[in-house]
Every structure is written in structure tokens, then in C-alpha cells.
Amino acid sequence: MALSGPPTVHGQDTLPRLFRHVVRQRGDAVAMREKDLGVWRGVTWRDYGERARRVGLGLVALGLRPRDVVSILAENGPEWLYTDLGTMSVGGVTNGIYTTDAPRQVEYIVNDSGTRFFFAGDEEQLDKILEVRARCPGLVKIVVFDVEGLHGFTDPHVMSFDDLLDLGARYEHEHPGAWDPLVEIARPDDLAILVYTSGTTGPPKGAMLSHRNIIFQLGFTDYLTPPREGDQQLSFLPLSHVAERTFTVFYPLSTGSTVNFAESIDTVPDNIREVAPAVFFAVPRIWEKFYSGVALRMREATRAGRFAYRWALGVGMRMAECRIQGRRPPLALRVLDRLADLVALDNVKRSMGLHRVRGAATGAAPIAPELIKWYMALGIDMREVYGQTENC
Structure with a gap:
């Protein structure tokens, strides 16, 4: 720029x-x-x-x-x-x-x-x-x-x-x-x-x-993540809102990413898994639904599956805390985090279609800080974006 x-x-x-x-x-x-x-x-x-x-x-x-x-x-x-x-x-x-x-x-x-x-x-x-x-x-x-x-x-x-x-x-x-x-x-x-x-x-x-x-604003499209050739996006929020308009219409003019249109709001979970976006923007309600879906699946999982998830998430939470505080995680924790991803967290992300997400954003309404931390624990770089329509 x-x-x-x-x-x-x-x-x-x-x-x-x-x-x-x-x-x-x-x-x-x-x-x-x-x-x-x-x-x-x-x-x-x-x-x-x-x-x-x-x-x-x-x-x-x-x-x-x-x-x-x-x-x-x-x-x-x-x-x-x-x-x-x-x-x-x-x-x-x-x-x-x-x-x-x-x-x-x-x-x-x-x-x-x-x-x-x-x-x-x-x-x-x-x-x-x-x-x-x-x-x-x-x-x-x-x-x-x-x-x-x-x-x-x-x-x-x-x-x-x-x-x-x-x-x-x-x-x-x-x-x-x-x-x-x-x-x-x-x-x-x-x-x-x-x-x-x-x-x-x-x-x-x-x-x-x-x-x-x-x-x-397009001069800052690498705020979430530097773009890569072949990046995919999913468009499903109303284009009459400035945030979705920016992500769907304008962002690809800078990054060259491919926009995929969801079939309907009801098919968004399936479409995300099909598309596996690199950058994903959604309102808190969508992020909450993803979390609820994982929580439900964990309740129905085997005892071993629940144990693996809880252990892996605990490791991820420690990693998230380091990121939030701006501290470099110690080597031992980084090794454990890699193991946690292999044991459980990667499968959790794949179940939501978020395993390729390098940049995630939420906005347009308040979101619980604990929910952002949960996504960070999974290894998803979640950002909360906010501002006035007039300033976008």
C-alpha cells in the first residue's frame, strides 16, 4: 500500500x-x-x-x-x-x-x-x-x-x-x-x-x-494471516452487512482467494467441512454452535475419547494462556501441544471443517472471552474484530 x-x-x-x-x-x-x-x-x-x-x-x-x-x-x-x-x-x-x-x-x-x-x-x-x-x-x-x-x-x-x-x-x-x-x-x-x-x-x-x-482497509488483509495461493473462503452471512461485504467481495481482490457460497444457513456446517476455509469470519452465534456441537459429541464419546480430549484441551489451554500473555511457550509445552494436536485436537478441528483455518475472526456482537480461549486452545488463531460501519 x-x-x-x-x-x-x-x-x-x-x-x-x-x-x-x-x-x-x-x-x-x-x-x-x-x-x-x-x-x-x-x-x-x-x-x-x-x-x-x-x-x-x-x-x-x-x-x-x-x-x-x-x-x-x-x-x-x-x-x-x-x-x-x-x-x-x-x-x-x-x-x-x-x-x-x-x-x-x-x-x-x-x-x-x-x-x-x-x-x-x-x-x-x-x-x-x-x-x-x-x-x-x-x-x-x-x-x-x-x-x-x-x-x-x-x-x-x-x-x-x-x-x-x-x-x-x-x-x-x-x-x-x-x-x-x-x-x-x-x-x-x-x-x-x-x-x-x-x-x-x-x-x-x-x-x-x-x-x-x-x-x-484492504491494505491490511494480512492482519488475520498472510494469504496463500488456493485459499478458500465461505460466504454465508448477509452481504448487506459491511463485514461480510468486505470478506466476500473486497478481500479476494487483494488476496486472490476463492469465495464459496453456502447453499443456505442450515447447510453452513456441512459446507464448511467441504470447503475447509483458510480464513473464516462468523458472528458469535456460529462459533457458539460449533462449540456446542463438539461438547455434545464429547458427551457421547467413549471414556478413552473423553480422556484424550480433556488432556489435549488442557495442554491447549496452557498454550493459549501463553499467547494471551504474550509469552513464548516453553519447549516442553510446545512438544506437548504438538502431541495434543495429533491425539485429539486436529480431529476436533476437522469435525468442524476448521483444520485449515489460519485466521479466524468474530464480530458484530459480543462473544465470551472463554470461547475465544477455547478456540485458541485448539490451535485456531481467533481474533475479535469490532468497529463502526462508518469507519470500515
């Missing part, structure tokens, strides 16, 4: 420039994966860039102007990311809306943000915006990712995501060379994204984050 002037990542000072650079550099490497009929299907950085480009050019064809706001109401998935970076790459501003929000909340955010283009994940989310559309005068077009269940539905202000991609492809054919000048529109201090807070002290407020804000 540059020490003077605007911060940069890989020599780029805005998200559109960084995205274009990474697409060119990583090409056929896998950027993201999602499950289709039980099989993980990959999307390369090249394909990622092409689809984001078509989204952006499709929006330009529909009349998007620089600094126009595009809101996304959808579950995590590749289309979310295509829309996010495609919008920013043509000078637009993106805003995520929680899929649990009611129509009246959607109406408020659409009007407060000045949203002109709205992306709905499916029929359920489309129904919310259609219910309040008459009270959203600035809305120009609604795009639907998944049109299953909308057979026979027609509305001049609603189009499918596939149709938007086709529109973008036609625009590119008719305006060759249009993309790169659009990518250059954004400046470091321009608004990049809006993130609406929970509104605990009144109505939700849109935190305004610039390209400079986000590029600056």
Missing part, C-alpha cells in the same frame, strides 16, 4: 481499477464457487469480469449515470457480486438490503438512498418492491436474478438478470472500447457503497464509504 497519496492495492486506487487489474492478472484462476445439483461449480476471474462488465454496460444502456444508486435485495451468490462490481465499475454506487426486511423497510431505504435501479433475488423479494413501487418515484428499473415462478409475468419496468446481461453484451458490441473509460470514472474519494445500519437510535442510516475507505 502506498505511504503517500491515495492508498493503493496492487497499484490501484479505486475498486473498479483494482477489479480490472485482478481479472487481467488472475484470468483462469477460480474466483468463486457455488453448488449446483450437489456439485461445486467454479467461476473464473475472467468469467467474473465478463459478467460484471455486462451488468455494468447493461445498466448504462438503461440510463445509469455516475453516482446513481443500485440496491440489491438478494441472498449471497455470484449474481450479487457481478452486480456489485459491475455497478461500481461504471461509476455507480451499490447498496445492499437485508432479505429479512419488510416491504415498508425496503421502501424507506430505496427512497432514502435515491435508488434508481433495484435488483431482486427472486419472486419473494420482487413482491416486496412491487408492493411499494408506487411510492418510490425515483425507481427506473427492477432486475430479477432468479425468475423461476414468474412464468407468464410481464411488467415493462421489470426484466430478468439474463436479459440485462444480453443488453450489456449488445451495448458492448455497439460501443466497442466503452468499458475502460467507464472504469476510469471513479476517483478515490468518490462514494463507492452505502451500508444501512440497524437503526437502533432511529431510522436506518446509510453509511457512506468511498473507494479510498475500502482500498485503505
